[in-house]
Amino acid sequence: MTSAHDDSAAPHRRTLTRRQVTAGAIGAAAMVGLVSAAGVEGAAAAPALSFVYPCDERRVSDDWAAHRARGSAGGTDYIAIYGSEVRAMANGTVTTADWTTSGSGGRYIRIDHGSMGPYRKVQTDSLHLSELYVQAGQTVTVGQVIARSGASGFGSDYGYGPHLHISGWFDGSNLDIEPYVSAMTVPDATSLVYALYQDILVRKPDEVGLASWRNALVKQGAPTMSVANGILYSDEYYLQRIDAAYREILNRDPDPIGRADWHRRMQTGTTSVDEIRMTFTRSLEYYLAAGGTDTAFIGVLYRTMLRRQATDSEIVNWVKIAAAQGTGTVVSMIWNSYESGTIRLNTVYNQFLKRDVDPSGVKSWVPLITGQGDQAARTAIVTSAEYLIRARERFPQN
Template identity: 40%
Template sequence: MTTMTGAHHSATRAQGPAARALRGALLVPLVATFLVPAQSASAAQPASAAQPATVVQPEAETAPIESAVDQIVVDVPAVEASGDLSAEGTTPEPSPTTGDDVAAEVVADETTADGLLETPVVETDEFALLGVTWPDGDDVTALAPEVRVRTDGEWSEWIAVEPADDGPDAGTADAASSVRGGSEPVWVPGADAVQARFAATETGGPEDLRVELVQPGEGTSEASVTTSSGAGDAVVTTAGYRTGAATTAAASGALLAASSSAPQPSIVSRAGWGADESLRTYNAGCGTPEYSSGLVGAVVHHTANDNSSYGSPEQARALLRSIYAYHVRSRGWCDIGYNFVVDRWGYIYEGRAGGIDRPVKGVHAGGFNTGTVGVSMLGEFTSVGPSNEQRDAVARVIAWRLGAYGAAPQGRMQYHTLGGENSRFPAGTTVDLPVVFGHRDTAFTACPGNMGYAALDGIRARAQSLTSYTALIQALYTDLLGRGADPSGLQTWGEQLARGVSQSQLVATLTWSDEYIDRRVVQAYQTVLGRAPEPGGADHWRRVVRAGVVALDDVPRYLMASPEMYAKGGGTDRGFVNVMYEQVLGRPAGAPEQAYWADQIPRAGREVVLTGIWVSYESARRRAAVYYRTFLGRDPDPSGLETWTMILMGQGESAVRTGIAGSQEYLDRARSRF
């Protein structure tokens, strides 16, 4: 009795797949006896052919939308201990810095029943945002200013106006230009009258106390873009921070955009929300962007306006224009303070000018502006959390910006602060912080609200996952297509992964591309026949694979069944069997194996014999091991190899390829490689 070992013996362990393969072998004469007809090759579809999703915005308008700011100068008289005004209030004289924007001068000399000092009602043109400002260095905390506005004939409740919790870093152009302290702005669209009141104090209010009224202008902003705005000349400074082991900030030339480990999200440009670029030179010493040498962290804020006060993206952009005008014309800054702003629908807006992909220094967290990106959520999130779309967009823009400098969103850092307005920490303090932190972590503020702050863990986790996308895409392109990912591919697949496409789905999609099919066909020719495909060969095999006639992973088997391969075995049955063992199993056939299979060829044909060897357990085990080395860079462990061998025999190579390249181990390795 002949002893059967190796491929023949193990083939009996997979009768189902073997039987299917034997039936499939009947197709061999149709596609492999003569390898392919001579045809002209058609252009293959590249793996990156799909285009990234874009954000659809309103119709374009080339002109910027001009805002207007009116100022009401208010005199708040001192009040004696007896409760009497220390002197009759007089109409205040505006200071030289007030300019031509003064709409009215009033005195808060009406005493209410509860001892507050009220101004008269001031009728105004329609406005949408207001704030209270005062000369820099004065303290108005004791005045506890409140305002109310009239909209559509109805008066609002009294609104407490809190001092703002942000400010410029020392030594910046914003610090030199900033001449006004101020409150947080209040969004009151459609208002046409205002009244203010103050607590009675023995010192009264400072000279040139103002109520600022902002009208954002009307118009339709243009479509969003994902390219950066022009920076012009730049001033580069070194950020006042020190990095810990958890975070490494790569110092990058400020005028060069750093590539990121996360995909760039769609961003509404400054032109897209109607920014009036002339405001950037409104204040002396402004107009030239200032940069940090890199980014080590992100600060999350909220704008603290009523969430129901903007009901459409266009209203969100009007609010953004109003904040911009208030920061520049009322506070004296060089530009809007935030680097990015995100609305409830997940639209991301370019904030401070100078390049969305560069480390522009903003004014959003005094003492911590340098080396950080400030992202503010439109809305107030004390008792209500940001929307899912808003949280996801915040995570996306943070992942993209920090990913350019190697900062891990879930990491920690040591930040050396130079001190700043409203900061919890004096100059010279080294502060241990999360890489992504809330404004309240460094300032005396509730920002970004209790619910906004509670959302930070989820934002960090989402941003951390997003930073893996570029590494994953680069690894898959390298391992599957033999090349690096092109920008279109990075953008396309980064967007898809961000929208929930799984790692395994991406593997399956890439391996169904024309580019991958052609590459595998060429590899099969080189491995089996030692040559390139004949003219039209790759095109022929791509067509039969896409038609479902032949599985891509079986192309080598069909090539092995060709007369050309039989000739490589010396034109004998025993020689053919030995060549098949070398090709499929990586070893020579033993004498009993040669004898057994050579005896089968005259009766069943070369195709059936080849199929028996191809579908054997030994063959499946060898092919599964190759995927370990290709995708994981290591030899397989016994348990894992057994698992994937059985999957290959039952479901085919594609299941093994998708499973291993779709694993967490593959993702972790991709992060270490790219």
């Protein structure tokens, strides 16, 4: 048995995970917001013009100026492989969804985004498409898949090499849209940061944190995963999880030395925010509090980890394993079981999506959580489209 903060209680040492490295890539400025508790009274206003990228590929083969220089209508050509998803760059209404290939633009979609910034009418065109998923008169939301890229034009499905051409029209004038394109709109970024702070840190974002993370999403084009992991792997969250483990597993407040030790381990990647809970259940302190016998200990493990009573046969089996391999092995085997993984997964789902995982998703999600830990599931969920939609609903931006 081990004490709650004995070095021998830690699992094998690990290098920093990819997620931790990615989280740090945003920069120290964004991390400052995680140590301040100042509240935010309101959200920043939306920018004059704001569009999201129309496809996953952000490399440009031909820009607006190059198009105009050769006498063409200005636009941006993205290096999108044939069949890539094409998304609405902002909310709007489809005014044209042309399936023909006769024109130079081939199959194309025009969306009217209404009034934006100083302009009364803003429109975007998506050209050379292979498939269309919307029709004229249909309302679309930012980020919605509206088509697949192609190479259509001049009466052929392959009038060009595969790419996606985007044109912007502002009160009838063809202007460069690229300066207003980012990975995420300011309203969505604001809603997402508010949701992440509330669900992970259980507080409102402070002004520095909100501005830094929103800037990372909108101006720097940082992936949502980087921002989410910056918060999930922050010192503030580490300390919250350490305190919770002491109180929920050991039924006491953390002692200063133990708290600092576990914090150091999390910072260096030698343990995770969830492994501390498993390690505590392997400690002598927990064993004695559970009754001081293998039978009593296993009974408590079932009630806390699996949320049910152990059957007589299960207790007999685990007592034999404990005698042969130690109670630490019993803890590890129960913690990493499919049953435990399902329960932990549902806990994460309810924390962030306020629902249980659907039955079809259990088979694919449980191996992730038992193999990579609860943090991997947290990251995947908070970077999902469903989470962003809930963030919009919970923290709407005008």
